[in-house]
Amino acid sequence: MAKTSFQVLLCGDARIKAVDAHSVQTFSRHTHEQFGIGLVTRGAQKSFSCRGMVEAGAGDLITVNPNEVHDGAPLGDAGRSWKMLYLEPGLAAELLRDGCGDNAGAGVTAPGALEFHAPVLRDAALAAAFVRAYDSAISTLPGARLAAEQHLLDLLAKALLRHRYAKARSVAPTSAAQSMMLDDPLSDWSLAELAQACGMSRFQLVRAFARNTGFTPHAYLVHRRILLARQLIAGGTPLAEAAAASGFADQSHMTRVFVRKYGISPGAFAISFKT
Template identity: 55%
Template sequence: MPATCRAPRREFITARTSVTGIVAVLAETRHAFPRHTHDQFGIGVIERGAHRSHSNHGMVEAGPGDTITVNPGEVHDGSPIGDAARAWRMIYLDPALVAETIEDATEGKTTLAEFSAPVLTDKNLANRFRELFDILTTSCTPRNGTREEEQLLLLLAATMNLGCASDMWGGIPQSIAYARNRIDDDPAASLTLAELAEACGLSRFQLLRSFSRATGLTPHAYLVQRRLQLARRLIVEGVPLAEASIASGFADQSHMTRTFVRTYGISPRAYLEAAR
């Protein structure tokens, strides 16, 4: 980590970067992540150890030098292979930034794209990512320099299917799309499976089975993911942790903290300190 961005040694270091819309993460941990989603694109490189995870392509494994990716909304988990910790570097990109970059790369033909594979074994690609990561974290002062733009364009062009982003909600039953939208519109709202099923015109079992098949998560698990994502945004915006927990639908700060650590391997307070 560059001197200007140093943080105390811990399993996870999260830092703002020199480009608005990109967050960098350094991690070294044996933590096993449960299934969860992100609302951002993620791309990184395994530096040490090995990693196994569920993805939209099934179970995949990655080792030192492999590039790993995740698309927004993609259900995934992650655990070390063997007893040792694994270490990786990752950047997370806001979808709006990716859409803008893809539109530029395709000369305005499309803003749609997705990472082509969850694991890519390519030494040159890994080195390209490392170069971008170093550029982004050399200074914590926001800026939009030519060098960052060039490296980001080249990296995304090398790892994405341009104009082929799959609509993860396309083709699913209207009732399930309604249920997903109901949660997305207000993830902090109190909502039972029975209430959601009644609103969709389904039995609880029909909703549970169809929602899980369409999204990879049960309605409750999906709701928790949306609440966590809301909590993260509020925390970065400076909302006190106790207020953020209630505003995002958790019973209290302790409930949010337990869920946050189980999912991300880092506490909300540590996340806040790293994001400053």
């Protein structure tokens, strides 16, 4: 099998993205704006997640919540293969609300109120439900969209999503620094400026920021820039323009960061919105 193969497949519903991949690559920490649920079909991997380091092997489901920091590295030289479905938060909320019924799902309208309850799930029945949902999502047969909705509803209703509960933080808040970089990711922020905004030393900021977000301040800024680039590319902005508008030195710099985080080039990502 090739060392790296990464396909973004068309789905009948534009709110769903399907991926079929095999890779030996180690992905750096990143986030997605969508809910992601997938199946490891060959090999195994380890990854940083909301619950610390976890491992997943063939037959395991893997999940990620919107804006949840994670990475991924293969276990073994052969790499791993996996299939993923990425769902827009609004679609996931809609399906779960329907799956809960009118009363139980009455408050499930805000996408931010939901989360997958575990980064790795070992359940053969759920794995089979994923395969049905994935196959119907990428199918071009008549009636496939209806089948995809039905199977996704079944999958998400099987206790994969729950109400999000606030997590207590035992370290100093760094929201001021996060907001500064979120609002203006193109600025050349200094560590001193960010630390001052949070009322702490530079050393304290680096430690607290990593604990609160999973990123160092610099890594967080680069990630905000690559997310901005993704949004621009998805909207049809040419790659060179997207690189300049999102704060990268040039298109090559953007491409290196993009591939390191997502395993796909910006050009291939752009094509997935045109086919």
